[in-house]
Structure formats: structure tokens, C-alpha cells
Amino acid sequence: MTSSLNFSSYIFECCCGERFNNVGAASVCKKCRNYSMWGYTKYVINTETDEVVYGVMPTEEEEAAAEAAATKRWEEEAREFAEMIEAQEERRIAAQVEWDAARAAERAAILEDQLWDLQERLMQ
Ligand SMILES: [Zn+2]
Numbered sequence: 786m787t788s789s790l791n792f793s794s795y796i797f798e799c800c801c802g803e804r805f806n807n808v809g810a811a812s813v814c815k816k817c818r819n820y821s822m823w824g825y826t827k828y829v830i831n832t833e834t835d836e837v838v839y840g841v842m843p844t845e846e847e848e849a850a851a852e853a854a855a856t857k858r859w860e861e862e863a864r865e866f867a868e869m870i871e872a873q874e875e876r877r878i879a880a881q882v883e884w885d886a887a888r889a890a891e892r893a894a895i896l897e898d899q900l901w902d903l904q905e906r907l908m909q
Contacts, residue, residue: 796832796833797810797811797829797831798829798830799817799826799829800823800828800829801814801816803817805829808829812829813826822851822852822855824858826839827841827851828842828843830842
């Protein structure tokens with residue numbers, strides 16, 4: 786056994802690819818929730834021995850099913866996000882239109898006043 790420390794002691798890798806220096810921390814990796822297709826820490830391996838030290842290594846079928854489910858989930862999230870942005874943009878445009886209409890009405894009122902003044906002066 787080598788006595789290498791520091792960076793090389795981060796040998797425990799969870800299913801999202803994050804490295805830890807102990808199995809306990811790797812088994813509750815927070816990034817797995819977002820970045821792993823499982824949505825949680827499915828397994829942790831010791832990268833020096835390729836041993837599964839936490840959880841269970843999925844079969845190819847399980848992996849394919851999880852990947853399909855995750856892809857669907859992520860697409861759904863991306864669509865919801867796009868819809869949210871679109872709704873925001875629509876509200877922004879509506880507010881802009883309302884603002885422009887109000888300014889146009891003000892300008893029309895001023896012009897009308899000026900027109901009245903002019904007519905009055907012409908009639909004198
Ligand atoms: Zn992870």
C-alpha cells in the first residue's frame with residue numbers, strides 16, 4: 786500500500802463522477818441528485834481497485850432504463866424552463882406595449898391642446 790496523501794486519496798467516485806476521500810461522504814453526494822441519471826447516489830467505486838464499495842453497480846438494462854428516464858426528466862425540465870422564460874418575455878412585451886400606449890396617449894393629448902391653442906389664435 787502506498788502512503789500517498791492529498792489529492793490521490795480522493796479515490797472514491799460516486800455515480801455522478803465526483804471524487805471523495807471517504808465512502809460515507811461519497812454515498813450522500815449532493816451532486817448525484819442533479820447530475821446523476823439515477824437522481825441519487827446509486828453506487829460508489831474505489832477507483833484504485835475498481836471495487837463497488839457502496840450501493841450496487843447497475844446492470845446494462847438498468848442503466849439504459851435509468852438513462853431513458855433521466856433524459857425524459859431533463860427534457861421536461863428544459864421545456865418547463867423554456868416555457869417560464871417565454872411567459873416572462875410575454876409579460877415584458879405586454880408591459881412595454883402598455884407603456885408605449887400610455888406615452889402615445891399623452892403625446893396625443895399634448896398635440897390636441899396645441900391644436901386648440903392654434904385654432905383659438907387663428908380665430909382672433
Ligand atoms: Zn455524485
